[in-house]
Amino acid sequence: MMRRSLCVCLAVVAAAVVSTSAQQIGENAPSQASVPTISVNSQLVIETVSVKDKNGNPINGLTAKDFALTEDGVPQTIRFCEHQELPAEGTVIPAPLPRIATLKVYYHLSSTQIAPEPRGSTLYKDRRLLALYFDMTALPPADQVRALTAAQNFIRVQMKPDDLVAIVRYAGGGVDVLQDFTADRTRLLSILETMILGEGQAFAEDADDASSSDTGSAFGQDDSEFNIFNTDRQLAALQTAAKMLGQLSEKKSLVYFASGLRLNGLDNQAQLHATINDAIRSGVSFWPIDARGLVAGAPLGDATRGSQGNTGMYSGTAALAMMSDFQQSQDTLYALASDTGGKAQFDNNDLTKGIQQAEQSVSSYYILGYYTTNSVQDGKFRRIHITVASDPTAALDYRQGYFAGKVFAKFNAADKERQLEDALMLSDPITELTIAMEIDYFQLNRAEYFVPIIVKIPGHELALARKRGAEHTLIDFIGEIKDDYGGMTVTNLRDKVDIKLSDTTAEELSKRPVEYDTGFTLLPGKYTIKFLARDDETGRIGTYQTSFVIPNLNREAQRLPISSVVLSSQRVDLRNAIYNAQKSKEQQTEEAVNPLVNNGAKLIPSVTRVFSRDQHLYVYLQAYEQGEPQTQPLLAYVTFYRGPQKSFETRPVQITQGWDNRVKTMPLAFNIPLSALAPGAYDCQVTVLNPAGEKAAFWQAPVVLLP
Secondary structure: OOOOEEEEOOOOOOOOOOOOOOOEEEEOOOOOOOOOOOOOOOOEEEEEEEEEOOOOOEOOOOOHHHEEEEEOOEEOOEEEEEEEOOOOOOOOOOOOOOOHHHOOOOOOOOEOOOOOOOOOOOOOOOOEEEEEEEEHHHOOHHHHHHHHHHHHHHHHHHOOOOEEEEEEEEOOOOEEEEEEEEOOHHHHHHHHHOOOOOOOHHHOOOOOOOOOOOOOOOOOOOHHHHHHHHHHHHHHHHHHHHHHHOOOOOOEEEEEEEOOOOOOOOOOHHHHHHHHHHHHHHOEEEEEEEOOOOOOOOOOOOOOOOOOOOOHHHHOHHHHHHHHHHHHHHHHHHHHHHHHOOOOEOOOOOOHHHHHHHHHOOOOEEEEEEEOOOOOOEOOEEEEEEEEOOOOOOEEEOOOEEEOOEOHHHOOHHHHHHHHHHHHHOOOOOEOOOOEEEEOOEEOOOOOEEEEEEEEEEHHHOOOEEEOOEEEEEEEEEEEEEEOOOOOEEEEEEEEEEEEEOHHHHHHHOOOEEEEEEEEEEOOEEEEEEEEEEEOOOOOEEEEEEEEEEOOHHHOOOOOOEOOOEEEEEEEEHHHOOEEOOOOHHHHHHHOOOOOEEOOEEEEEOOOOEEEOOOEEEEEEEEEOOOOOOOOOEEEEEEEEEOOEEEEEOOOEEEOOOOOOOOOEEEEEEEEEHHHOOOEEEEEEEEEEEOOOOEEEEEEEEEEEEO
């Protein structure tokens, strides 16, 4: 990634959105004007309560008046009570399905959310909700086969008529909902059959103790750092799945297939607690299944791993470390289950029993809802106590409390990081901050393209905090670029900006936009970028997502290949930027390939393409003459059209020299005074001609000129 910088631009952000074939620009501003609203802060708490008599039989016919509920000792008014009637011992669906060869195939179209229950719908009433969660990063291929086979067997011959099953997968990228809750066994089996074995193995964890295999390297990267990160990602993905299910009021059981999950000392405790807390808050119980089954491991490992090659082989340290690692991996699964009301299955080769346990645990129960009288969003645990006044001997099973939500001012560092990750995974954009973005591309060589990305945020939407006698504003940036075909993350961005402002600059910030730019090196293809900015003082977030294409200019035979065309009214000295990220040697090298930087000054693209008559318009692009035996002169000019009429045209500029590189880059730059044009809307066209090669290139986009 190249050097990143942030500066206050002397341009006005307008609401114009322009899109051309040469580059991708746009913004995330809401389509409708804001209207005054009245905000009411109330928190609805949902409790699922199982009520049985002294003989263990469900008690039916209770109403809200029969229950007494307190929160931290304060009586609460139950607003609604709904009975979910599920038979404890139901009959399975009688006819087993044939093999997949005779079934209709449903290709899974993954999504990132469980669909919420429509208001007033009884879609999930008297239904048992089971989510089958496959952590592919924690399952070696052999265990993946066992887990998928167990799920297929359950759906074929053990699934009951009142069961609804969802299929969720984590393969190292995001949490994918392959199938929402459904009773269609044919669809479920087809989804399981089409899942790819071996996914997520790049994130497999390696032990970093005396049991580690000897790879033959004298020195190597410490695996413990990677293990901490991977475990946190696995727990965060599980947390995301629990929060997805939390939007449903009914009881939810998440069957978690994994081959153990080992914590790395105290480093993963914060994420473990966050995962359990969100599961409790969402009313989700974890039912982990150790897909390794009954394990009888050799003291020093089996043929699937290399020999340790250290003195621990002879002292017994390696064998002890191996057994400890195995026990610790099961301890984490046990903690996830016991703290959320589920049960873990270990040392059993019949993995379907774990799914059956989760199924049988859900019988008839009541859904109680109340609005808590404690509206403070402090994140603290609130204890709940429920009794049945008419039958003191009744046995009640319910969650004993929940963790309240938090306002941004109460967030710690871990909370803030999770908020960014959750916002990045949302399918719908957040428009609390307005983000305008422009994506360009310039060819570096026959294979690679430099892609500068420019982001603008209106300065008046950022909060200023008084710190140490000076004005500061803090902005978090996070983003990722994914391959639009395979959905794999190609590259990502994470940056935190602390801007110190003088009185003059702070006043200017309230009137001008903030510009942030970065750059990536990509191959030709179709990509999707999702970018997120957060004001770290207020927690307000803005996201921007779009698809863009990097064309393969090597295949352009009929027309003259050109890059994106950049329109700008500013050249900014890099030394005058308010914020500049610390440059590494790699960043210094990549800065040299940025065509928008020349002689210590950067050309600032006008994302909205709105200009003033007292400004100069800078136009920059590149043409490429790769494959030509020698450099051929080019002619280029810029034309402004108002409707069908030509309003202004520059004199043709002849370019005879280019860069000495493999693609024979020919840079083209124009400096156009805008005072000769009247205010209004125009179509700006750039024409590039190659008379000797009889080729041409045209680019056009609308611009707005203000008085």
